[in-house]
Amino acid sequence: MLSANDFKKLIQHWAEVMVANRDYLIELDSHVGDSDLGLTMGDGFTAASRAIADSDETDIGKLAYTAGKAMSTAVPSTMGTLMASGLMSVGKALRGKTELDSQGVADLFQAFFDGVQNRGKAQVGDKTFLDGLYGAVESLKVDAAAGASMTEAAKRAAEAAHRGFLGTKGMIAQFGRAAGRGERSRDLLDPGAAVADLLMKGYAEFMSGKAE
């Protein structure tokens, strides 16, 4: 089970992951965008984590909404706003929940996905963050239905996210600065999908750490 306290720790772990991958994300974004992604994700998740770290709130939905708002205030870049939208969507979907089982976690990431998609209007295949997250959410849903352990499910979801990220090579960007390059965007990996990859990898790390 994932408690409200776990959720706060998960967000904190994500912040650490983003800070640790600052230069990696900057490098990826420098080929297609304006090189700010490493900075905005580090700053954004750190702000999200700070906003809830000392909270006594046990409602995971409320925590997610608060974290999302803090993120949006801290980094109004494209990915900053999308991640904030994801968190706020989780907030609305999980309002009232104080702990999550396998299905709850699948719901969480589905809500995150929906929040990003509703905000950004991109489709799977448009070479965005969504392509990184999509397979992971599907994997979580299948594992939840199959009754797999949360740690196992997290591990498989992270693998799916990584495949999704790698799969963005070959797609033509339809959104963001990369879209301006048209056909020339095909050979590049999408930086936003790399963030999805990192988020799922971070979640898997967190769950396996908890299990130990």
Add this chain to the structure above:
Amino acid sequence: MLSANDFKKLIQHWAEVMVANRDYLIELDSHVGDSDLGLTMGDGFTAASRAIADSDETDIGKLAYTAGKAMSTAVPSTMGTLMASGLMSVGKALRGKTELDSQGVADLFQAFFDGVQNRGKAQVGDKTFLDGLYGAVESLKVDAAAGASMTEAAKRAAEAAHRGFLGTKGMIAQFGRAAGRGERSRDLLDPGAAVADLLMKGYAEFMSGKAE
């Protein structure tokens, strides 16, 4: 005697002199000013001459005023306006005169001098056109009182103008762009005084040509 017709020819000769000395004046002005003096004097006296060339007017004053106005319209640069002011001042002073004797010519150049001085407010010694013309006017006045021939008087006036021009080396400019240089203007010859030199030289040539 200098008739209205002679006056028209004198102005035409001045135009030719200025055009012939275009590069000389440009060169002089390039050291202190904006290098336009050769162009403005050529254009200005040509415009003045054209404005009266075909006129049947016998009033020298009216001819001078018309020539001055044409000059001012054609070249609103400093020297253009000053020469126009000189001619218009001659126009007012000689209104009604149809021919000029020695004294009349002295009056003409005195009026020219006064017109320039009233407009420009410079004093002799300020390193301007006036320093070129001043000695020439004095010489004309002395010769007129002494009854010298007009040709002789013209020759001596031209010599005086040339000395006046050379004498501007050593003066500190108080007017125009050269004034901005202060002490550093001392070693330069004043381009406006060169115009006075050319005008008096032109007048002497014209009178000796007439005498032949």
Add this chain to the structure above:
Amino acid sequence: MKKIINTPEKFIYEMLEGIYAAHPDMVKFVGDDLHCLVTTKKVPGKVGIATGGGSGHLPLFLGYVGEGMLDGCSIGDVFQSPSAEQMLAVTKEIDSGAGVLYIYGNYGGDILNFDMAAEMADFEENIHVESVVAGDDVASGAPVKPGAKNTRRGVAGIFFVYKCAGAAAAKMLPLEEVKRVAEKVCENVRTMGVALTPCTVPRVGHPSFELAEDEMEIGMGIHGEPGIRRGKLLPADAIVDEMLNQIIDDLPYRAGDEVAVLVNGLGATPLEEQYVMFRRIDKVLSEKGIKIFHSYVGEYATSLEMAGASISLFKLDDELKELLRAPADTPFFKQFSY
């Protein structure tokens, strides 16, 4: 590029301090945040109009906040979107019950943040928000198909949207009417720009692109987005012809149409040159039988110290003419009714 600034980090903050100090009678900030600017002259019952976007485009965006135009504006760092939170702060302040219209340019970051702000305004504050996204730059995408999503960037033509929507709101029209006017203006405005030199974002410290000493780029965006043709710098008339023909063909504008014209300097191009351009526009339009109703020449949407200019045409009908000629009084745009 040489700049009169203190540090790149404080550039926008200090610029904003200057704005409030210079125009205390016209604008103030809310939420303790200089980036959230609103008019001092709130009109009860009026639809509020907000805009926003990145800094570096003055008089865009905040220069048009004032009587007869906009009510509020949130701005971000140089060429960066402000946050949804900042937009929300402005929205809350300018709403007086009649709802709020967002008018902003078609840029990814701005869209996401304005959409989020609209959602928060509705969800948290129960404020009715509508949005109109301006995308007038014909160089930045295929012609807009009716009903389809406009992929074009918003540039100087947004001035006309502000002006007419602002006048409609000043007439106390309801939100849906003000929105209708704003959309109608968007449908009738087309713009194209030309860049002669790049600009330098202070924090970045070097020019955003390079252009050789004898080159220009037709169609470049106001953040240096690639244009449609880079080539030798041409005479003014040839530049105007190339831009204007593409603008005219796009809507298209036809003989008999009446238009407003906007010649907009991007920052370093003297007003004299903008008038040389306008002269040619006037000639070409008159040859084509397109009548000029009114003309605006000057800096309306800049790109820091970029050299270049844009041309916008705005096709008018009686309703739009009346709104365009209405008075306006803002820090940067003042107009007596004409």
Add this chain to the structure above:
Amino acid sequence: MKKIINTPEKFIYEMLEGIYAAHPDMVKFVGDDLHCLVTTKKVPGKVGIATGGGSGHLPLFLGYVGEGMLDGCSIGDVFQSPSAEQMLAVTKEIDSGAGVLYIYGNYGGDILNFDMAAEMADFEENIHVESVVAGDDVASGAPVKPGAKNTRRGVAGIFFVYKCAGAAAAKMLPLEEVKRVAEKVCENVRTMGVALTPCTVPRVGHPSFELAEDEMEIGMGIHGEPGIRRGKLLPADAIVDEMLNQIIDDLPYRAGDEVAVLVNGLGATPLEEQYVMFRRIDKVLSEKGIKIFHSYVGEYATSLEMAGASISLFKLDDELKELLRAPADTPFFKQFSY
């Protein structure tokens, strides 16, 4: 420097064609000469105010012709005086029996031509002309001694002279009163500029001077006349402090004084940077106890595409305040009364 022009020879002519085409309701030309611009809204019985000077300084000079400001303007080629004949044509057109006031900057060529025009207006047309010569640039000469000839150049501060004299004439005051107002403004305005880059006169084709990539020149004139100090480019606050202190000490402006402030961009300096400067001015003046009555920030007197700015202070009393806040409607300067 890259320019959007056709040929250097036609630059000013075509710019003027653009001006008349863009503002047909506000300005027209007389004497078949585009260089002679007058308002379309002549007011019978009003003192006419004319100005003039070289081109390349838009909105100076002709941009201020309109209601509440000037009635006519003659302009020359880039940085060159117009002719007396052209000034006379404007003078004849704008006189409606109450006489004409010339207001222009303290430059040799302009003085000679305006003086000649005044003489011709009197001699040939029997029009009463008075002249006020603005010389507000404290960097260009020793402080003005009472009664003595002012050797300082006229720069952006002339805007205040136009504004107040224009308002006085609009009040239908007689010529000597309008002249008194103009002189009073001159006595109370001081300006200093800073240049970061040169500009290029189109016909000359190369920059009028050189400034290294890390240099600025404090006190440079708007035609590139030498300033008082060339040195490393400093932070905005240091630049402002250096200029402002010399301005303040010159009049001097003292604690308790009320002033209007003008921050003027020379052409290529973004409005953002002008506001960063204004912010510091506001701070310094408030520390010194000098109160800001009203502020103007933007391009009021430029030098083609020169980068840089000037600061002007204008000390006010009740009469001047009333005149300053009066409405004005010209192609470039519009103000509702405040």
